[in-house]
Amino acid sequence: MRNKTAKYLLTALAVFITLIHAIPFYILITTSLKVRGDFSSRWALPDYFTLENFAIAWESANLDRALMNSTLITGGAAVILIILGSMAAYPLARRNTKLNKGVLILFVAIMVVPPLTALVPLYQMVVGLGLMNTRTIAILVNAAAFMPLTIFLYSGFIRSTIPKELEEAAKIDGCSTMGIFFRIVFPLLKPVTASVLIIACVFIWNDYQFAIFFLQSSDVHTLTVTMDSYFTENQNNLGLVASAAFMAMIPMAILFLFLQKYFIAGLSSGAVKG
Amino acid sequence: MAELTEKGQVASTKKPKNYTVTKEKSLWWMYLPAIALVTLFIVYPFFNGLRISFTDWDGFSQTSNFVGLDQYTRMFSDPTTWTVVRNTLLYGIGSTILQNVIGLGYALLLNSKIKMRTLTRTVIYLPVIISPLIMGYIFYLIFAFQNGALNDAITFFGFNPVNALGNPSVNPYIIVLVNTYQFVGIAMIIYLAGLQSISRDFYEAADIDGASPWQQFKSITLPLLAPSITINVVLNIIGGLKLFDVIIALTGGGPGNASQSSSTFMYSLYFSRQDAGYAATQGVLVAFIILIISLLALWYFKRKEIEA
Numbered sequence: 001m002r003n004k005t006a007k008y009l010l011t012a013l014a015v016f017i018t019l020i021h022a023i024p025f026y027i028l029i030t031t032s033l034k035v036r037g038d039f040s041s042r043w044a045l046p047d048y049f050t051l052e053n054f055a056i057a058w059e060s061a062n063l064d065r066a067l068m069n070s071t072l073i074t075g076g077a078a079v080i081l082i083i084l085g086s087m088a089a090y091p092l093a094r095r096n097t098k099l100n101k102g103v104l105i106l107f108v109a110i111m112v113v114p115p116l117t118a119l120v121p122l123y124q125m126v127v128g129l130g131l132m133n134t135r136t137i138a139i140l141v142n143a144a145a146f147m148p149l150t151i152f153l154y155s156g157f158i159r160s161t162i163p164k165e166l167e168e169a170a171k172i173d174g175c176s177t178m179g180i181f182f183r184i185v186f187p188l189l190k191p192v193t194a195s196v197l198i199i200a201c202v203f204i205w206n207d208y209q210f211a212i213f214f215l216q217s218s219d220v221h222t223l224t225v226t227m228d229s230y231f232t233e234n235q236n237n238l239g240l241v242a243s244a245a246f247m248a249m250i251p252m253a254i255l256f257l258f259l260q261k262y263f264i265a266g267l268s269s270g271a272v273k274g
Numbered sequence: 275m276a277e278l279t280e281k282g283q284v285a286s287t288k289k290p291k292n293y294t295v296t297k298e299k300s301l302w303w304m305y306l307p308a309i310a311l312v313t314l315f316i317v318y319p320f321f322n323g324l325r326i327s328f329t330d331w332d333g334f335s336q337t338s339n340f341v342g343l344d345q346y347t348r349m350f351s352d353p354t355t356w357t358v359v360r361n362t363l364l365y366g367i368g369s370t371i372l373q374n375v376i377g378l379g380y381a382l383l384l385n386s387k388i389k390m391r392t393l394t395r396t397v398i399y400l401p402v403i404i405s406p407l408i409m410g411y412i413f414y415l416i417f418a419f420q421n422g423a424l425n426d427a428i429t430f431f432g433f434n435p436v437n438a439l440g441n442p443s444v445n446p447y448i449i450v451l452v453n454t455y456q457f458v459g460i461a462m463i464i465y466l467a468g469l470q471s472i473s474r475d476f477y478e479a480a481d482i483d484g485a486s487p488w489q490q491f492k493s494i495t496l497p498l499l500a501p502s503i504t505i506n507v508v509l510n511i512i513g514g515l516k517l518f519d520v521i522i523a524l525t526g527g528g529p530g531n532a533s534q535s536s537s538t539f540m541y542s543l544y545f546s547r548q549d550a551g552y553a554a555t556q557g558v559l560v561a562f563i564i565l566i567i568s569l570l571a572l573w574y575f576k577r578k579e580i581e582a
Contacts, residue, residue, distance in 0.1 A: 014388055014389075014390055018397045022397055023423075028412050041426040042421065042423035043423060097299075097300045113320060113564070118316050118323055119319075119540070121319040121554070125322070143311060177304075202402070205405075206406065208406070208518070209518050209537070223405065227405070228522075231523075242412075245411055249404050253404070255403075256399075267460065268464060268466070268467030
């Protein structure tokens with residue numbers, strides 16, 4: 001009896017917390033449905049129904065171009081992180097030489113140093129290289145920023161999960177190191193690759209700090225930078241901003257809702273192994 | 275335990291180990307591309323930043339003058355530096371405490387067998403995948419002075435509206451709150467994974483011994499969660515100390531410099547005030563602060579883990 005009451009109370013608490021956390025999304029929706037000049041309370045839904053804001057925002061915010069830029073940059077960085085990161089992690093996990101120990105410490109140290117300290121000189125260097133306002137530089141900088149974490153996750157996984165015997169057997173059969181890595185080890189890294197994709201790609205997709213430094217021309221703007229300038233241009237028409245923000249959130253939200261299981265598992269296993 | 279097996283292994287494989295050390299190759303060419311990338315885009319610019327912090331470079335000229343420690347004396351006598359450092363620490367440490375306490379509370383709640391667990395977890399985690407900049411704008415709809423959801427509610431109940439974002443003694447706390455709301459889901463998931471890895475046997479034994487729920491939490495749950503606590507604290511501190519997007523969206527660092535963090539201050543020094551040398555000096559300070567605090571946190575919580 002007492003247990004049952006406690007269970008009801010806990011469920012009520014969960015409902016309450018869920019409602020509190022849903023407030024920002026509710027406000028975003030009510031705002032996006034109200035036309036310009038409607039200053040009714042943000043808590044109230046309008047007594048009319050129109051998707052006018054969404055239509056105007058889609059026309060004027062260039063979200064399709066931004067979506068393409070974000071996809072290309074995140075995808076490019078992900079490919080670099082997966083290939084270079086797993087390749088780098090392999091000897092660091094398997095060969096215990098002095099050099100390798102030193103290199104692993106170097107990567108951990110870089111993880112603690114914030115990339116933001118490097119931003120001012122990096123900006124100068126990027127201008128010098130002629131890479132300003134290119135997707136290439138956004139890909140490279142984001143890949144570099146998340147490389148230490150990626151290597152850390154991969155090397156932890158290789159050390160704790162991949163049996164060494166497999167590689168030894170392949171070696172006896174005359175397989176080269178490259179062959180061992182790409183044919184035997186790499187296919188077994190799928191679970192940790194999922195962690196890397198989920199942790200790093202969400203942050204790269206949402207990156208604002210690098211993008212605002214290096215992607216200043218509007219044809220390379222990502223979703224976040226596009227939203228930033230759209231907000232500045234339409235500060236007196238927040239209904240438009242809310243509609244654009246809602247649409248900008250959709251791709252990642254759909255991905256999350258469908259792959260939620262992998263998101264949760266990727267984050268927990270990444271954290272536990274790391 | 276771990277030490278014992280490790281020692282055992284070392285003892286039994288001593289000969290083959292020596293043999294492999296001489297034969298073992300570093301395979302350094304496999305991590306060469308990764309090192310090149312990180313060196314070019316992080317390590318080299320970092321040291322270049324150290325050099326720039328001793329100059330009066332304006333951020334775009336070809337030339338700059340070596341000014342010795344001038345930027346450093348300027349930094350330590352600049353009152354804004356202390357506002358910025360105070361805010362940066364508040365964002366870092368404040369968010370870390372809130373995210374861990376609330377995240378652990380949520381994890382405990384969702385670890386019990388209640389209905390709607392999945393829905394609650396989804397709603398709490400959803401903000402993690404949304405851009406902090408967009409999240410900042412959504413919260414602008416709530417905290418804005420005119421027609422913000424907060425003031426709509428306050429005036430509905432007959433009170434005077436509050437200028438939450440324009441008040442320098444309040445808005446840094448709002449930024450902490452928004453950052454916590456956004457990332458508490460990560461802490462929750464990591465704690466949930468930690469809780470689920472604790473064997474039920476411990477609690478059953480404690481029940482037989484008549485331990486109260488609070489005693490069980492203190493003596494079983496917390497010590498066994500120590501690795502999760504370490505990861506969460508370090509992740510949240512580093513994230514909070516680097517806070518940028520939310521501040522830009524909510525207050526732009528203002529009014530004046532009242533809610534500026536190191537990141538936003540550096541950004542405004544570089545782009546709005548053409549003061550790149552000084553921006554680099556501020557960058558050195560924040561790197562130093564982050565390094566010290568994350569090492570301290572790592573050391574403190576790792577020690578707890580070993581004790582547990």
